[in-house]
Amino acid sequence: MKESRFREREKGRRGEGEMRRGEDGERRREDGETRERGDGETRREQGDDPSHSHSHHSNGAALPPVSASPHRHISPSPLLPARESPRLLISHTPSLTHRPSKRLGQNFLSDSRTIDRIIQALDPKSDETIIEIGPGRGALTAQLVENAGAVVAIEFDRNLIAGLLKRFGSSRNFKIVQSDALITDFCFEIKPAIQARLVANLPYNISTAILQRLIEQRSCLTEVVLMLQREVVERITAPPGSTDRGYLSIVVEAYCQTEKLFDVPPGAFRPIPKVWSSVIRLKVRPRIAVAVKDEALLWQVVSAGFAQRRKTILNNLRSAPPRLQDLIKLHGGASIVLCQAEVDLRRRAETLTVEEWARITQLIE
Numbered sequence: 001m002k003e004s005r006f007r008e009r010e011k012g013r014r015g016e017g018e019m020r021r022g023e024d025g026e027r028r029r030e031d032g033e034t035r036e037r038g039d040g041e042t043r044r045e046q047g048d049d050p051s052h053s054h055s056h057h058s059n060g061a062a063l064p065p066v067s068a069s070p071h072r073h074i075s076p077s078p079l080l081p082a083r084e085s086p087r088l089l090i091s092h093t094p095s096l097t098h099r100p101s102k103r104l105g106q107n108f109l110s111d112s113r114t115i116d117r118i119i120q121a122l123d124p125k126s127d128e129t130i131i132e133i134g135p136g137r138g139a140l141t142a143q144l145v146e147n148a149g150a151v152v153a154i155e156f157d158r159n160l161i162a163g164l165l166k167r168f169g170s171s172r173n174f175k176i177v178q179s180d181a182l183i184t185d186f187c188f189e190i191k192p193a194i195q196a197r198l199v200a201n202l203p204y205n206i207s208t209a210i211l212q213r214l215i216e217q218r219s220c221l222t223e224v225v226l227m228l229q230r231e232v233v234e235r236i237t238a239p240p241g242s243t244d245r246g247y248l249s250i251v252v253e254a255y256c257q258t259e260k261l262f263d264v265p266p267g268a269f270r271p272i273p274k275v276w277s278s279v280i281r282l283k284v285r286p287r288i289a290v291a292v293k294d295e296a297l298l299w300q301v302v303s304a305g306f307a308q309r310r311k312t313i314l315n316n317l318r319s320a321p322p323r324l325q326d327l328i329k330l331h332g333g334a335s336i337v338l339c340q341a342e343v344d345l346r347r348r349a350e351t352l353t354v355e356e357w358a359r360i361t362q363l364i365e
């Protein structure tokens with residue numbers, strides 16, 4: 001249900017944006033996400049796609065265990081270590097009939113230097129499994145298949161599947177799953193492996209939702225190398241006090257160590273997007289960075305704290321959802337809880353550290 005919290009939060013932000021006309025960078029950034037690769041295309045709401053609908057929950061923030069995957073496996077051969085693969089090299093020529101879809105954020109990597117830099121950052125090993133979200137025409141996949149023990153590629157666009165199978169289908173370490181990564185059970189798809197690393201040049205219009213999905217499935221992910229819109233990377237890595245800091249920054253910081261690697265100009269893609277991209281490494285922490293008993297409650301507190309960015313943390317907690325307000329009142333009210341957590345009542349949510357959010361939560365658990 002951490003998934004739901006993210007999505008609720010994202011939906012909430014869109015709603016708030018409308019209410020808080022003209023307010024701060026949140027709204028601007030969302031516009032940025034809409035623009036990012038869509039060239040004027042409207043941001044794809046998860047609700048647009050029926051396959052996403054079952055992921056919408058309305059309760060707390062604890063990540064649920066994921067069930068067996070219902071997706072279409074198109075696996076011509078069992079996953080074997082790379083050394084047993086025939087390593088067939090097939091022409092890189094993209095399909096002449098496939099037209100890039102704006103809706104699916106299809107800006108394919110065409111700059112070989114950028115491709116090499118991403119692969120070097122990942123450094124796939126012959127004894128590990130690598131998941132790739134959105135292999136597209138195989139720009140990254142080719143080197144993954146060559147170097148990794150097993151490659152599990154998750155591609156939503158069925159029109160790309162034949163081309164991918166033509167290029168990599170004879171490699172025994174390659175498996176393709178035609179599915180929506182937002183609802184794919186990664187832990188199931190990587191079997192018999194129990195952990196994997198993941199790489200993706202993400203469709204930016206769903207980048208926040210994918211991040212949510214990755215964090216939900218962190219039990220089988222050790223590291224993630226992602227290409228994202230530069231602004232999203234700035235949000236993820238924003239330190240306390242930065243206006244870019246928001247709910248997403250806190251969630252990612254709590255579960256991962258982040259490292260921004262490098263920027264990528266629009267010219268590295270075809271078609272050329274309107275914005276710059278950045279590559280980021282997320283190392284999944286073995287456990288959440290702060291000691292809270294109830295992680296779902298932590299995410300409710302953070303969500304309430306960021307509800308209206310112009311308001312102080314005190315005022316936001318005073319107008320928290322009823323269940324949370326009841327808990328806070330039970331412990332003396334918002335100002336008492338904040339004082340006990342040693343958080344100045346006049347501060348705004350973006351100035352708080354993950355530890356301070358945790359202290360507030362611990363006091364009402």
Ligand code: SAM
Pocket residue numbers: 104105106107108109110133134135136137138139140154155156157160179180181182200201202203204206
């Ligand atoms: N990896 C390729 C590259 O770097 O050239 C393609 C990257 S392109 C930006 C994004 C890819 O993600 C496309 O192939 C697109 O079809 C795929 N995609 C979009 N939405 C998806 C989803 N929900 N699940 C899985 N793949 C998705």
